[in-house]
Amino acid sequence: MGEGDIPGSVDPGRGRGRPPSARTEEAILRATVELLGERGIAGLTVEEVASRARVGKASVYRRWPSKGVLAFDAFMASFVERQPLPDTGTLRGDLLAALRGWVRTVRDPVTGRTLRGMVAEAQRDAELAAAWRQRFLEPVRARTSQLVTRAVERGELPRRVDAEVVLDLCYGPLYFRLLQTTERPLDGRFATVIVDTVMAAVEAGVLGGGRS
Amino acid sequence: MGEGDIPGSVDPGRGRGRPPSARTEEAILRATVELLGERGIAGLTVEEVASRARVGKASVYRRWPSKGVLAFDAFMASFVERQPLPDTGTLRGDLLAALRGWVRTVRDPVTGRTLRGMVAEAQRDAELAAAWRQRFLEPVRARTSQLVTRAVERGELPRRVDAEVVLDLCYGPLYFRLLQTTERPLDGRFATVIVDTVMAAVEAGVLGGGRS
Amino acid sequence: MGEGDIPGSVDPGRGRGRPPSARTEEAILRATVELLGERGIAGLTVEEVASRARVGKASVYRRWPSKGVLAFDAFMASFVERQPLPDTGTLRGDLLAALRGWVRTVRDPVTGRTLRGMVAEAQRDAELAAAWRQRFLEPVRARTSQLVTRAVERGELPRRVDAEVVLDLCYGPLYFRLLQTTERPLDGRFATVIVDTVMAAVEAGVLGGGRS
């Protein structure tokens, strides 16, 4: 069929047999992105992905252990690159930029629906749950850590502050509204209230030791 | 078959024809509770519910539009009654009691898994999503409103505080940990940090006007 | 609902409770005739009969043991009355009249389809099979016997002729074409061939003793 091999793939192994085709992988991801937009993750079926990508089902299962992880891969590339690490010089500025960026990304209907579906699907797909934690939450946590570390260095925060709690306090309310309500607005104002709340807690020394 | 009618049902209507049997409804709910414990909501099937309840599938579909709503009904009764409305005399005490009660309930493995599954299922089942908002979130919101109202009356909070934001700030982080991580603890300490954060924001006047 | 009782019904009994309603029975039969025309006997359901007759299902089952027998009753009245007993003065004339009359009746699409369906349904419904034999075949047999008896009296047939064999030889080929083919014509010419065949057998003394 005349296909090239994947340049920087998972198993770099000096394999014996025919190497996996990059074109197959791309076709699958492209079809998945399209179908996520059309049907959402719940309506996604491996069968339809394969047929739209003009690919055998086995070629999908050879690469991804479940439709959840496949959807995750298709979704992440575009999602993460839309969340640049802010560096505004103040903790408040950084948090505001991060949360408002998230809100802006998620207000796109397809993105919002897919993110909701991803969290949901992770409750029933252990493979996806693992990928979610290692390849999504962990990076987010690392980035938040960086913001916090910079703030500590600037003397805005006490040394012993728990970056993970900051993360939960910031993103928790956002995901809560994303997942559980349609009535209450998920907008920049809400993001601001969250940041103000966290900053007030910081000021009060709730999240670390005493007042910085 | 010797079945009684439903005492305080929805449609009281002096209906014609054989009324729905209370014993059928009870058997279905009992079977659903059992199976939720054994398999979780994702592994729940209407087929098995019906067969374990010794009931026709049609009798299930006659009452519930989807397995999500069925699971919701089976779950709610026991969940809500384990969340009594606290009245400790201070806002901080009320919030602490509410959140710690939630944490305690949710640390039961079956309850936690079911609650997670319910939020997830609501992303794919519109009927469940509607029931969730009207029959779960709305009562929770009303209860939180009451706490806030009492606090306003006591002068702990400014009059214009948004009770819904308080709710999101309190429960958001809890659900975030419940749904997204297994590593970080979902315990009383975490609940306390949340409440302290919200109280700091209250003190700082972030959630309403200035200090009351 | 304010209905009169049946004047000359089966159970004349000075009943205790509410007497069976003639209007109910008529409505059921009328609905059945309509639905036989619209859907055929295979597509007939007691549910739809009851709902169209604005009658409870139990009222149908109280009177008829199965949908087959119900259809039979609805069908027979009109079918039998269209098969008058011929008396032309010769056996050949009588047989020709009978077979041609049957053909004419059966060429009506609804009647033909229903008759086919009735024979078919009798293979799976024992109650209908019994009714069919006792209330349809037996009368037909008796009528044929009469034709044969008259022919014997006229000296056209030997005394020992078996009327049932005559019946099978005449109607067998007709039902065969009705049930098994759509290509070959079921018409007066075919009826004539059958009669000529039977008459030839009579002449040859095949159906009785020697030549009368």
Added chain:
Amino acid sequence: MGEGDIPGSVDPGRGRGRPPSARTEEAILRATVELLGERGIAGLTVEEVASRARVGKASVYRRWPSKGVLAFDAFMASFVERQPLPDTGTLRGDLLAALRGWVRTVRDPVTGRTLRGMVAEAQRDAELAAAWRQRFLEPVRARTSQLVTRAVERGELPRRVDAEVVLDLCYGPLYFRLLQTTERPLDGRFATVIVDTVMAAVEAGVLGGGRS
């Protein structure tokens, strides 16, 4: 799963994809034959066939459009091979052999019941009706044609005789008794009467021109 392909199948096509498995087809037919014997065609369900054959339901529906056609296929193989084409040297001998062979086969209770059910089912299943005409009646017609042709060549019959009428006259009465009565015998004597009747008609020139 280790299955062979079908040796002499319909579509020999250089198919793509996994070819249908012969062992699956055999298992389905074997299960169908068993269940036809145990329950009859009316009691046959695709569900039970599949489960007894240890086969997915889809594998049944992939091959057969309805349970009628499936039953037909399961029935035909054994039925047709028990109806060898007679060649006794005379038309009377051939017809006698054919009809008596049919009677003998049909007197087996399972075979008789299945044949009855098949004719009945064909009234409600258009796919089966088509298969029945093309793959059962047509071969029978062709065989009868052959008997008649040989008789014509021997000068026993006029050239213009209609083989289809002969077929209807012979098999019509047999099917009539098979389907409509249980009281009158379906035996060799009845077969003989039928053949004698047809032969008398032949002698009398009823079925063709004058005597050849």
Added chain:
DNA sequence: TCGTAACCGAGACGGTACGTCTGGTCTTTTT
């Protein structure tokens, strides 16, 4: 240069659950 290992698209495989439908029965209120 050849064999073999891993890939490819296609599609059948054994399963399972879906939500609907019908059968024949049972229970309620009304007449």
Added chain:
DNA sequence: AAAAAGACCAGACGTACCGTCTCGGTTACGA
């Protein structure tokens, strides 16, 4: 006690996907 209404249990229907397994064939490595 029979009426209309409609819920009851039971279980088959035909469809849709699941994740696996052939099939015939291609591609690239290593012997």
